[in-house]
Structure formats: C-alpha cells, structure tokens
Amino acid sequence: MxxxxxxxxxxxxxxxxxxxxxxxxxxxxxxxxxxxxxxxxxxxxxxxxxxxxxxxxxxxxxxxxxxxxxxxxxxxxxxxxxxxxxxxxxxxxxxxxxxxxxxxxxxxxxxxxxxxxxxxxxxxxxxxxxxxxxxxxxxxxxxxxxxPGVTSIQSLAAQHRIVLNRIGEPVHVTTGRRLREGLPDGVGTAVVMLDAECSFTHVPDKDTEIWWGAYLGLPDEVLISGKLRAVEDEIVRVRAELRKRKGWIMDIYLIRR
Structure with a gap:
C-alpha cells in the first residue's frame, strides 16, 4: 500500500x-x-x-x-x-x-x-x-x-439546538471515568464521552443540566435533556433498554453547572 x-x-x-x-x-x-x-x-x-x-x-x-x-x-x-x-x-x-x-x-x-x-x-x-x-x-x-469529519459533539449540540459554551467560558471534554473524579476548578461545562457507567449520577451539583443523546444521526437516535436530578433516572433506564435491544450503544452528553 x-x-x-x-x-x-x-x-x-x-x-x-x-x-x-x-x-x-x-x-x-x-x-x-x-x-x-x-x-x-x-x-x-x-x-x-x-x-x-x-x-x-x-x-x-x-x-x-x-x-x-x-x-x-x-x-x-x-x-x-x-x-x-x-x-x-x-x-x-x-x-x-x-x-x-x-x-x-x-x-x-x-x-x-x-x-x-x-x-x-x-x-x-x-x-x-x-x-x-x-x-x-x-x-x-x-x-x-x-x-476531518463531523464530530458527535457537533451533532449533539445541533440536535439539541444548543451552544456548547457560555460566553467567555471553556468547554471541558472528558470521559465518564474522569467525571467521577470531579470537574477541574473553573469549568462549568463538560462534554462527556465513553461513559458506560452513567457517571452523571455522581455529579453532586443540584442545579446541573444535562443534554444527552444516543445513536446520533442514526434512525434510532434518542435525545433527553433537562435538570440532571429530574431526568437522570430516565436516561439510565432508556440507555439500559437501548443497549439490551441493540447489543451496543454509542452515546454522549453535555453537562452544565
């Protein structure tokens, strides 16, 4: 070659x-x-x-x-x-x-x-x-x-019709494993990838919001958003059902303090 x-x-x-x-x-x-x-x-x-x-x-x-x-x-x-x-x-x-x-x-x-x-x-x-x-x-x-190609981060933001960052603030891209260790000081917005264990359920801030998506761009695409404490159980349930039905899942989410 x-x-x-x-x-x-x-x-x-x-x-x-x-x-x-x-x-x-x-x-x-x-x-x-x-x-x-x-x-x-x-x-x-x-x-x-x-x-x-x-x-x-x-x-x-x-x-x-x-x-x-x-x-x-x-x-x-x-x-x-x-x-x-x-x-x-x-x-x-x-x-x-x-x-x-x-x-x-x-x-x-x-x-x-x-x-x-x-x-x-x-x-x-x-x-x-x-x-x-x-x-x-x-x-x-x-x-x-x-x-280059369109990233899942771009697709997530487009499907939820949101802007990734607040004005003048950074966006932190991380994994579920790292999220459990806490976000760095000064970071209010994070995109989380590769989270097989729903680590968002361990985020302590009661006012955190989440925008979650699975199978972005595919016919089976699913979107859930809202206050984290209000929708986290739904995301956990839906994610488990989807993974069981299809045998695999690709999902990503944004959380914002």
Missing amino acids: RELLVIGIGAGDPDQVTIQAVKAMNRADVFFVIGKGDEKQELVDLRTTILSEHMDRDYRIVDILDPPRDRTNVPSVRSAGSAQPDYGTVVDDWHDRRAQVFEEKFAAEDGVGAILVWGDPSLYDSTLRIVERVLARGNVVFDYTVI
Whole structure:
C-alpha cells in the first residue's frame, strides 16, 4: 500500500459525509473495515451503506477483526496503591495488538487504502495512533492523509439546538471515568464521552443540566435533556433498554453547572 486515507464520516448520518470525504473515498482502491463482532455488525453495515451511496468507482473491502481489549481487572475509578493494571497499560497493549493486525493487512495491499472513521479521526478514536504505531514498527512504509469529519459533539449540540459554551467560558471534554473524579476548578461545562457507567449520577451539583443523546444521526437516535436530578433516572433506564435491544450503544452528553 503506497497511501492510506483516514476519512472522518460523521456521527452516523450519511448526509454528514463531507464533499472532501467523498472525493477522498473515490481515490481509494480498498477500504479496511474494522469489525467488532456480531453485536456491532450494524456499524459495519452503516459503513458499507455509505460506500454504496457515495462511491462511483470499483473498490474492494478488506475486513479486519478488531482484537478484543482486556476489560477484566481494570478499575472503573483509579485508586492510589491499586495492584490492578491501570487503564493506560491495558489500552497500550490493545493498541499494540491492533497494530500487528493492521500491519499484516496493509502489507498485503497495493495502491491506495482507506479507513472510514466515525465522527472525526482526531476525537476519541485510536486509528491515527495505530497508524503511527504501524509505521514506527518499520515493516511497511506509506504516506497517509487525514480527512476531518463531523464530530458527535457537533451533532449533539445541533440536535439539541444548543451552544456548547457560555460566553467567555471553556468547554471541558472528558470521559465518564474522569467525571467521577470531579470537574477541574473553573469549568462549568463538560462534554462527556465513553461513559458506560452513567457517571452523571455522581455529579453532586443540584442545579446541573444535562443534554444527552444516543445513536446520533442514526434512525434510532434518542435525545433527553433537562435538570440532571429530574431526568437522570430516565436516561439510565432508556440507555439500559437501548443497549439490551441493540447489543451496543454509542452515546454522549453535555453537562452544565
């Protein structure tokens, strides 16, 4: 493979794919599609739907089965003196195994390859880290280009018709694990991603508001907003029901003191 295109395709709505992304897709000879098992087959199907809608040339698909991440013995909230492996160590091991799989697939191809990334490759996605790790191994050499996409943060704000920041104030982007440790001083607004444990239920401020969304841009999109204490139980219930029904969930929320 002489070149790799890492293409952001938005939060899920095929209409969010930019003109730049469509042009890049139509330069590719082969698309590397990363699967995460039967439960998330819908995500693979959505990628192939986007290709069917926007491609006007022949192309091939190479499936990559994502190696599972070790989710055992990893504390939800880090604690001093814990003998358990920390989150960073577990993710580093996972990335190393992913790089080995990617390297094998890249080495078997000629021409231009592409990876379609949900949202934008710069935000809570490991693809660019894996690509750099593959190149650092020195066994394959290629150029790569990054095409930005619409992020889930943008989609959340648009669907709720809100502005992310108050005038002159910062917006903090974090995870559920970090939210449980508390927001930094001076931060009144936070976007929270990767929260499998509904950490918003641990936010103490009684006047906090929340804007939550799941499956943004997809037909199953769900939005809930309001005073946190008034809607948190509903979000927990709806989230659990959706995950049980579909087998997977992608959600994000904004909280504001």
